[in-house]
Amino acid sequence: MKGAINMAGNSHIEWTEATWNPVTGCSKVSEGCKNCYALTMAKRLKAMDNPRYVNGFDVTLHHDLIEMPLRWKKPKKIFVNSMSDMFHENIPLDFIKEVFKVMNEAHWHTFQILTKRSQRLLDVSAELKWTDNIWQGVSVENNRVTDRIDHLRQTPAKVKFLSCEPLLGSLPNLNLDGIHWVIVGGESGARARPMKEEWVYEIRDQCVEQEVAFFFKQWGGVQKFRNGRLLDGRTWDEYPEVDNVINA
Template identity: 35%
Template sequence: ACENCYAEQWAKRVGQQLWGKAAPRRLFGEAHWKEPLAWNESARVARQRQRVFCASMADVFEERAELDEPRLRLWKLIGATPHLDWLLLTKRPENVGRMAPWGETPWPRNVWLGTTVETQQHAEKRLPHLLKHTAAVRFLSCEPLLGSIDLSKWFQRDGLNPIDWVIAGGESGPGARPMHPDWAKNLLKQCRDAKVAFHFKQWGHWVPAEIAEQTAKVTVINLPKEKPVEMVRLPKKEAGRILDGRTWDGFPAIRVPAHA
């Protein structure tokens, strides 16, 4: 889990122990399992696909015995909702091959697979596992971005981009760590050079002073091999999502055709 896990913080606020290695995993009720079927029908009628960010407060590929049955149920639900694009984001891509029913064969058109990459170390560890799988879209969530990341060796292999989409953002919540603007700008440049879709989600709670509208609290980040930069702590919404003078809402193309 993240060091400053928003899901864990939410659970503490409502007085429930839902996160941590020893905590039991709780599942949504039947009403939630039925909702995607209704979304799928609406998407079919409208002829407009909808996206589902699956298990935003969990990891579908967590290795726990009590999750085996719900995982099987999820695969069936995904198969029954071909008009929905399911985004599966994991910090455990090494588990995908033995938990997902599609293995290393071409995945269904409506399944996107992503992994969280906060630092270069996480990129080196997780990307080789992610790239084993031919999901319709393979994406990275570089959020919270905690260091400079070089993705160049995973871009443009044999004229193709193994990575379709990069999402980047800073950390929010209590104890949020500032994101150096150069880390985000560097990712943006890499994606533009490689023609990879880039989405800048948020600054989080820390924004460069040069684009902040107020300076409630200022700190100077002194990082090895990084230039110092003034950062202002603001509420997340006020910090916004402007990078290099504009917003970035890149969106990926589907990699594989539909198949049965």
């Protein structure tokens, strides 16, 4: 499909299988946004005259892509809005409801939503239908934004997760009550900020202690593939035990 680049399809993101972008574009809200990969990619795609990015990185709704997951018959883990933020203030609630309606109908898929705008998530969450196949997460890059976890905890989402990527500081006192999954990763790219080993072990140990699934995505760095994703000589690719979560 013309213009479908980075809109939907197979993903190289380690913790998902596909991406779906009914919205593109965003704006920066915290330190984790400083070197936004999606902004860089959007600029490149606009320069390539990709029709989906005529607005660059301004928030843009793609109504014609909303029903795309219904055409994918094989079950997938789908990262929703990898090029935006579902709860951005410029996305109308009615549009969010349309996206949720498709996720409700496409029950054979697992949808993974990630936001930095946890207050809006909480504000509108009661107006959305949270079927079991919708996993909701918040980004927690350092101790300054841990309030996002409290907002997430108050939503009706059955499966709740944290993305500590890019991890920019120590998170020594995580309250993981009601949280089912934690992803950790270092920043990558030319301006990658460093991630200390002890920060990773600190979170891993808290997940083990509190019996929360732990997924280590990458060490990151300017050339992330050189650094890999091994921790203690092994990969950590844990996922939440969904049946136990839903039936709890």
